Amino acid sequence: MDANGADLGAAEVAEGAALATAGGTRVLLFGPAERIGTVPDGVTVVNAPVSIAKAADPAMAVRSAPEASIVQAARAVADGRADALVSGGSTGAAIAAGVFRIRRARGIHRPALAVPIPVRGGHVLLLDVGASAEARPEHLVQFAFMGAAFAHVVLGVNRPRVALLSNGAEPGRGTPALISAHERLAAAGAGSDAMRFEGNVEGTDFLAGAVDVVVTDGFTGNIALKTVEGVSQTVVGAIRDAATASVRGRVGGLLLRAGLRRFRDEIDPERAGGAYLLGLRRVGVVAHGRFSRTGFARAIAVAERGVREQVVERTQTALEAAGALRRSSSEAPISVSARS
């Protein structure tokens, strides 16, 4: 785990790691030792004060700063000294370190960043939200199986319902890449134990809970995710204003608070442990930089579950059964475009 990049500092990440050891997980923590202080048994601190969490070009930073905490953490995973990578905040650095040091799993075209978005009564897993900007049809097909395997194995959804995010529900809607991916998934998903392919879903509906996994390219996914965040903040802000603008409003807000607490708990981003880096040889979880220790502990627990339940291996099996593994290994090197 990388302790750099968290808004509350490396000590808060270490507290999260300490919480996670209660479940028996052991954590190898890379960060500034002097700011981390004492840790319980089960957490091993490796002094790595160099942070590239704020680097403008994460790919270049990973290549030019091998001593950076996230690069050391990724190398530990690549070497087998650790089973999964957990980041304390910087998405771009975590993706770049994962791609360049842990590398893609066999037969995977592109890694993808998947974010569980809270919907009423559960989560919908949206991917890719920004590991790469564009996606070819075969990438989208793999994302579907990668997301379905993760939703099944780690989030506990049996035969997840998978849809493509498009500008219309009909099969013929969307970009040429999307239409082609739709055809391939309709064929591959038909007899699959790994998922149920539900076709296209629109922006209006993907938060309605009708599906478990929503697949899109990293550009569109990033915009959809950030639009969700922006609108939520706007609406919540307007309600807060109404609940502070007058005495009447303040009393009303207080009375509503208990009812709204359940909703707030439901949409608490710490519950899901962050975003998931899929398609690598090992599991990757990227906590949000705003998390508290509880969120960091959840991120570790999610990674641990992914390792224990062999999500990487089961993703491979599902892709192989669907004939969706990459055949040639001669593909051009991938570029990393993600930023948190």
Add this chain to the structure above:
Amino acid sequence: MDANGADLGAAEVAEGAALATAGGTRVLLFGPAERIGTVPDGVTVVNAPVSIAKAADPAMAVRSAPEASIVQAARAVADGRADALVSGGSTGAAIAAGVFRIRRARGIHRPALAVPIPVRGGHVLLLDVGASAEARPEHLVQFAFMGAAFAHVVLGVNRPRVALLSNGAEPGRGTPALISAHERLAAAGAGSDAMRFEGNVEGTDFLAGAVDVVVTDGFTGNIALKTVEGVSQTVVGAIRDAATASVRGRVGGLLLRAGLRRFRDEIDPERAGGAYLLGLRRVGVVAHGRFSRTGFARAIAVAERGVREQVVERTQTALEAAGALRRSSSEAPISVSARS
């Protein structure tokens, strides 16, 4: 104006037209005469009972049903019997009829559908939200000037701030088409009286009111717009649940109601009159099928303002000054992909 396609029926559209005549506007209303009934002076009803508002393929419906109300309305605009096209509900049919009958303005590559999204203290104009699925750089550049001209002339924003919707604020972020459009707009917008180019804006920020016009391709714009609608409904639904789940919640909800009414008025979609069809030889306004008579009257008022203030001509002037008009007239025919 097409009276077909409205959820409340053609009679409600006619009532909206009647309201609009109070300002001196004359309305040529195409729809089922027997359901419209009597209308005041200023509204002329043309019996056109055939509706293609629910057609699965609007482009084909426009070609195969010349007697349909929206096609007759568009032809009236093309012939000069009317100055602007207003639709009572079906976006796909209105776009197809506009493109095939009114046709693109000189030098315009593609029409675009622009939607004013209510933000705190005003609106942000998002385009394209679905007139075509994909956009080349030169299309995005034109959308920027088309949106800016409309925001200036009709919405009253002086030198509108224009941004591209992307997955990061830096100029190098986004798809290749977007990066190229960014370069061209930075050059064309620099000395322009027509707009201020503000670079990229992310999904989180485009509703924050930092810019007046947000430009994107129709696929991404459609998903962003519908995500805004979906999230708003989800959050408002959760608050409504909290305000009905208990006596305490109900009292709180009642006390908050007055404070929230202003917010609800601010985001009332009827206020903006619907979506705007830009890039044709004449102004087009597409009211939402859910509108009441007030919204339909607003749609007519917006169209009237566009005509009076010569938004089509001023868009041309701005594009010409920026060197962004299409040069050749030999481009392949465009396809229409929009659906409401």
